[in-house]
Every structure is written in C-alpha cells, then in structure tokens.
Amino acid sequence: MAGFPQQRPRRLRVNAATRRMVAETRVHPASLILPLFVREGLDAPREVTSMPGVLQHTRDSLRKAVVSAAQSGIGGVMLFGIPAERDAVGSAGIDPDGILNQAIGDVISEIGDSLVVMSDLCLDEFTDHGHCGVLDSEGKVDNDSTLEQYARMAVVQAEAGAHMLGTSGMMDGQVGRVREALDAAGHTDTSILAYAVKYASACFGPFREAVESTLEGDRRTYQQDPANLRDALREVTLDVDEGADIVMVKPALPYLDVLAAVADTVNVPVAAYQVSGEYAMVEAAARNGWIDREQMILETLTSIRRAGAEMICTYWAEDAARLLRERY
Template sequence: MCRADPVRLPRRTISTMTDDVHLVRRPRRLRTTPAMRNFVAETHLEPNQLVLPMFIADGIDSARDISAMPGVQQHTEESLLRTAEEALTAGVGSVDLFGVPTPESKDATGSQAWAVDGVLNRGLSALRREFGDDLIVMADTCLDEFTDHGHCGVLTEDRFGTTVIDNDATLPLYARMAVAQAEAGAHVVSPSGMMDGQIAVIRRALDDAGFQDVSILAYSAKYAGAFYGPFREAVGSSLQGDRKTYQQDPRNARESLMEVDLDIAEGADMVMVKPAMPHLDILRQVADISTVPVAAYQVSGEYSMITAAAQNGWIDREAAIMDSLTGIRRAGADIILTYWATEAAHLLRG
C-alpha cells in the first residue's frame, strides 16, 4: 500500500506568509478606536431613557438604608426631593414612586392607596410641586404595599373554601387609586397588579375624571419568580403566599404577547416587561410587535446580584452596570427602570 508523501510547506517566515492574505472584510477596522466604535454603534443608551424607582416611607425621620439593596434607601419627603433633584440634574428622564406605609395603616383593601394624605400620594404631590413638568413623575399603581396580606388585590374564598384574589372586585380599587395619583400630580400611572382588564378600567376612570392626558405604563409581561426578594424589604411587604395566580409563569412566552396586545387595545400608552434580564427574549419579541413604547424593569434582584458580586471584587461594578443596561436596551427597551439610573446617567455623560 502506497503512502502519500507528506505535504511540505514552503519555508517562509510568518511575515512572508501573511503577504498572501487578502481579506475583503475586516470587521476589526470598525473597532480600532473609541471614536470609531462610538461612530458605528448600533445601540445607544441615553440618560433620558432611564427611570429611577424610589421609595417614600411613613414613620421615619431620615432616609433609611435598605440592607438587601446597598445604595438604595427609603426616603422622607426631604430626602426624596433631594435625590430626585440629583437624578434630574444627571439627565434622568423620570422617577417611579412607591409608597411604604406604616404596618398599622394597612388593611384588607389597601385603602391608604387612594387616601389624599397617604404616603404615596403625598410624595407624588411633593415631586410635582417641586419639579413641575421638568421631571416625569410616575406612580406605582398597585395595592400590594398597602394591604395587610401583601397581595395586589382583594381576597375572597372560592366555592371550595380556598383563598383567592378576586380579579373583578379589585378593578374599581385600581381605578380609584389611579385617579387619586393623577390628582396628586402623577404624569404616568403604572398598574403592576396583573389583573385582567385593569388597563381598560383605569383608562375610563382617568378620562371620566378629566385626566385624559395622564399616561398609563402597563406592566404587561410581569413574571412571577425569584428576583423580587430585595424589593419586598424595600416596601415592607406583608405578603402571605405567592403571586403565581396572577403574575405570569416564566415558562410561557406567547402569553406575554397576548397580554401586550390586550393592554394596548385597552388603552395602554406604554408596555413593560419585568424582570428585564431573565426575560430578554420576551423583551425582544414584545419590541418587535408593540405599537407603543416598550419599557423594561431591571428589578431589585438583578441590582443586588451585581452589587454583591462587585462588593466581593468578582466583577467590575461600573462595567457590569453598563453591560447590563446596554443588553436591555439592545433587546428592545425604549425605557429602562433601574436603581442605577442616576449613576448610569453620570457614566453615560463621561
């Protein structure tokens, strides 16, 4: 059996060999300098696309640290306005306000949610008086912070004696809450309870009360999951059980697209995917079909994971912040809610 002669390459130096290389496409040409990379960047993140979630709490005399979210605080009215001013100065487009009532003020229906002197509505009024239309004031429109059971709706029992959320009995309370928030000065209400029909009911209530110009940011694809833990400390949650009967199953994708279609049909001005990073595929699909702006919420668990890893020296903090936000933007978010909004705005400005 004949053996083929081994292939013998000409004796050349490496430099001589590269003389024969002719590459028509050299993608690295467009990566040579920071100026060049900025020049051809496909994804652009701007400070005015960022929303800073904030917490205003009753019963505190000074801002209080949230241990599970290092760098984030529950605010008094004074510290709320100071921190919002810092965000606005940095170029942040909006703040989203959550209320933290005292435990004794909570009840089964969350009635402090629409009280004129309730902590959330007082905070909204303070922000609107201070900043007028220079800063978009957004309100969280959900009962969970205000109910003594921590759920986003009214509890009842089904015919088998099981405690369940009464979807339709909850809707009038959302309407009442949204109108109270509009009266307090909110530019945007953001229903996050995932009750069927909530957008239609809120839109009609706002219009009937003369608030046709108040926008609705719908939490359209809000998934149940493990990334909300630190937030529950932030709002002093009284949650008993879980929210899997009304928040979405993380295994489902088509369901999100249906929820988005329903919310837009009911009058949503913007739609949201939450949490952001575990559901970037959903965010992309929503962005591809939505006829209104798309938001994504980088939730407390995402914030705390990156913060903890950076504190341990495992990752570069600033680089990880920007990588995460750029990924959310690239996936299709027009608006990003993030606890790093002010810091990220400073980083974006150089």
C-alpha cells in the same frame, strides 16, 4: 497569501473613538427611569440592606432625591409608597393623604415637569396580606373587586399630580378600567405605563424588603409563568387594546427574548424594568471583586436597550447617566 484576509472587522474596533462612532445601540440618560421609595414615619433615610445604595426616603429626602435626578438628565422617576398602617383593602393607597399620594404632590411641587413623575398603581404595598388585590371569602385575589380599587387609586394619584400611572397589579382588565376611570374624572392626559408582562420571578426578593412586604405565599395565580411567551404577548395585546400608552416587561435580563418579541409586536413604546434582584446580584458580585461594577451596569443596560426597550426602569439610573456622560 499577501493581503489576506481582506475583510478585517477589527478595523472598526481599533480605538474608543471608532467604537463609539459605529456603535449600533446607544443608551441615553433621558431613557432611564429611577425607582424611589418613600416611607411614612421615618425620621431619616434608611438603606435597604439587600440593595446597597437604595434608600427608603422621608418626604424631605425624597424632595432632594428628585432634584438630583432631574439634574442628572434622566427621564423620569417611579414612586413607591410604604405606609405606617395597612389593611385588607389597601385603604392607605386610596387615601389622598396617604404617603404615596402626598409624595406625588411633593415631587410635582419640587420639580414640576422637569421629569416624568410616575406612580406605582398597585395595592401590594398597602394591604396587610401583601397581595396585589382584594381577597375574597376564600382568601383568593378577587380580580373584579380589585379593579374597582385600582380605579379609585388611579384617580387619586392623577389628582395628586402624577403624569403617568404604572399599572403593576396584573389583574385582567386593569388598563381598561383605569383608563375609563381617569377619563370619567377628566384626567384624559394622564398616561398609563402598563406592566403588561410581569413574571412571577425570584428576582423580586430585595424589592419586597424595600417595601416591607407582608406577603405570605406567592403571586403565581396572577403574575405570569416564566415558561410562557405566547401568554406574555397575549397580555401585551390586550393592554394595548385597552388603552396602554406604554407597555413594560419585568424583569429585564432573564426575559430579553420576551422583550424582543414584545418590541416586534406592538406599535407603542416599550419599557423594561431592571428589577431589584438584578441590581442586587451585580452589586454583590462587585463588592466581592468578581466583576467590574461600572462596566457591568452599562453592559446590562445596553443589552436591554438592544433587545428593544426604549426606556429602562433601573436603580442605577443616576449612576448610569453619569457613566454615559463620562464615557460617551
């Protein structure tokens, strides 16, 4: 039949310029957040073997890294500290002279407000047992004692200059207690990025190498069960009610349905963390020649954005910013 078919969706895919023009989902470099690790006692940066291209930084190399990040046009950095010594209560995370708090000051002095400087507000990098909180006499994580440590840690990080604190420990009431402590100390402008939905995932393995985790066992009593969605939405609602400025879903790719549900539920910005295992799987497949690395970076980020994330924490932040500039 002449003229059949009349509806030809392929007309809008005919060339790259047309595809760009009608794209429904766009990732912008300013929406990307780069995680960065700084380790006490290093003489030179050291690569994380399970995360090719990701480094444990010295304080000096971290300064250079954040300058590069600012020049790339991304939106922010998330700082993680690895101390030389650890104890049962994570004292190095609360010490103003601890590695993470020193690094926050270094970064602020280097780039000021050119990037949003975020800091990880959790004890797991600083405890000798590797859990995200203080343990009770039976070896279980003591939720309420941990909240008091978080409150102290939050004030120290804010005083070091962090713009935004990432409450990642998954303790009940953590956002409210941190908000209360910040406000009481006069840090009313310091914002909270709540890790509201953080699943007990196998995707965190390479991160634990990056921070030299001492964890034995697992975190299933406080991180969320991968089987549950209602529980995730409950956590999100509680965190928003307690004062979260942004809520995050972590990991990203295995939980795009959760991310979409969160975005439909809340009236605050939504973030997602494309975690170490997601990064490592793509890098390993690319090194074996099984996938196109650059295309996969952009495809995964686009899918996370399409699901509802307005900002994405990703180890590819600088690479992605470059690819976005080149291709779009």
